[in-house]
Amino acid sequence: MSARTLSAAAFACLMMIGSSSLLATEQRQFDYMLNCQGCHLPDGSGNPQRQVPAFSGQLGKFLSVPGGRAYLVQVPGSALSGLSDEALAGVLNWMLETFSAAELPSGFKPYTGTELHEWRQVPVPDIEGVRNELLQRIAHQEEQQRKGT
Amino acid sequence: MAIKWFDEATEIFARTTARNTSRRGFLGGLGTVLIGAGAATLLPVYRGSAFAQSASALVEEGDPNSCDYWRYCAIDGFLCGCCGGSTTSCPPGTVRSDITWIGTCHNPADGKDYVISYNDCCGKENCGRCICQRDQGDSPMYRPQSSNDINWCAGSHADMPYHCSLSVVIGVKG
Numbered sequence: 274m275s276a277r278t279l280s281a282a283a284f285a286c287l288m289m290i291g292s293s294s295l296l297a298t299e300q301r302q303f304d305y306m307l308n309c310q311g312c313h314l315p316d317g318s319g320n321p322q323r324q325v326p327a328f329s330g331q332l333g334k335f336l337s338v339p340g341g342r343a344y345l346v347q348v349p350g351s352a353l354s355g356l357s358d359e360a361l362a363g364v365l366n367w368m369l370e371t372f373s374a375a376e377l378p379s380g381f382k383p384y385t386g387t388e389l390h391e392w393r394q395v396p397v398p399d400i401e402g403v404r405n406e407l408l409q410r411i412a413h414q415e416e417q418q419r420k421g422t
Numbered sequence: 423m424a425i426k427w428f429d430e431a432t433e434i435f436a437r438t439t440a441r442n443t444s445r446r447g448f449l450g451g452l453g454t455v456l457i458g459a460g461a462a463t464l465l466p467v468y469r470g471s472a473f474a475q476s477a478s479a480l481v482e483e484g485d486p487n488s489c490d491y492w493r494y495c496a497i498d499g500f501l502c503g504c505c506g507g508s509t510t511s512c513p514p515g516t517v518r519s520d521i522t523w524i525g526t527c528h529n530p531a532d533g534k535d536y537v538i539s540y541n542d543c544c545g546k547e548n549c550g551r552c553i554c555q556r557d558q559g560d561s562p563m564y565r566p567q568s569s570n571d572i573n574w575c576a577g578s579h580a581d582m583p584y585h586c587s588l589s590v591v592i593g594v595k596g
Binding site for chain 2: 314
């Protein structure tokens with residue numbers, strides 16, 4: 274066999290290896306798929322017109338105002354999901370890093386299971402009211418930053 | 423004759439070609455082009471963000487239009503494959519709901535668990551063919567993210583009557 278034939282054969286083998294391996298989905302993304310993606314969509318864009326908030330460009334902002342860190346845990350989709358505390362912390366961290374890395378506050382500390390355990394036990398009757406208040410705080414903070422610069 | 427030079431030139435060209443090239447060589451080249459063009463589309467490009475994982479790598483057994491097909495372990499609806507579409511594409515005249523319910527199914531062909539997205543196809547009346555209800559891991563309506571009783575056409579961008587359901591592989595458990 275000539276060198277050309279050999280290299281062609283090697284190329285063909287490489288291609289077959291490449292196409293036959295289905296990469297396993299990362300566990301945190303796996304949990305996102307099964308618990309969140311159905312409504313929040315693969316790219317986290319959600320459907321804001323139908324009360325499914327978008328994550329992109331938004332999620333990380335909650336961490337920079339008081340109460341926001343607990344809110345992301347206490348929102349029903351998080352708190353009432355079938356995920357363990359550790360798995361929920363993993364999904365939240367994955368979502369923050371994947372959909373909203375640019376908005377993360379400096380010195381961002383990832384969620385841990387023990388941290389969010391207590392928050393998860395507290396029912397929040399008016400979660401929409403909490404959300405609106407947090408959005409106001411975020412808007413207020415952004416306005417102040419604009420004035421400051 | 424006035425075109426004698428043309429005959430001679432043609433003869434010289436034909437003889438040179440015959441001397442310098444072989445018929446098998448031409449066939450070999452043609453084969454390389456044909457196979458190369460087909461193989462280029464199979465290059466191992468990272469397609470992790472694509473909606474459906476490359477189906478060619480997935481080993482599957484059974485009839486996709488039969489309710490006992492492995493992907494349908496948690497479905498509740500009409501199989502789009504019987505309605506003019508397939509397990510991954512909506513029939514003509516319908517729109518795929520973007521929101522959906524997602525579950526996992528065990529693929530007996532390779533022993534792995536896959537994440538399946540049961541998107542509804544919307545925009546025509548009920549298809550009525552190949553009804554399939556298997557409900558593995560189905561939860562009551564108060565856990566909407568795990569309930570397959572929801573009509574996902576309502577509330578999606580499609581927002582039209584339900585026609586049939588897809589079963590798209592979107593991930594695999596490690």
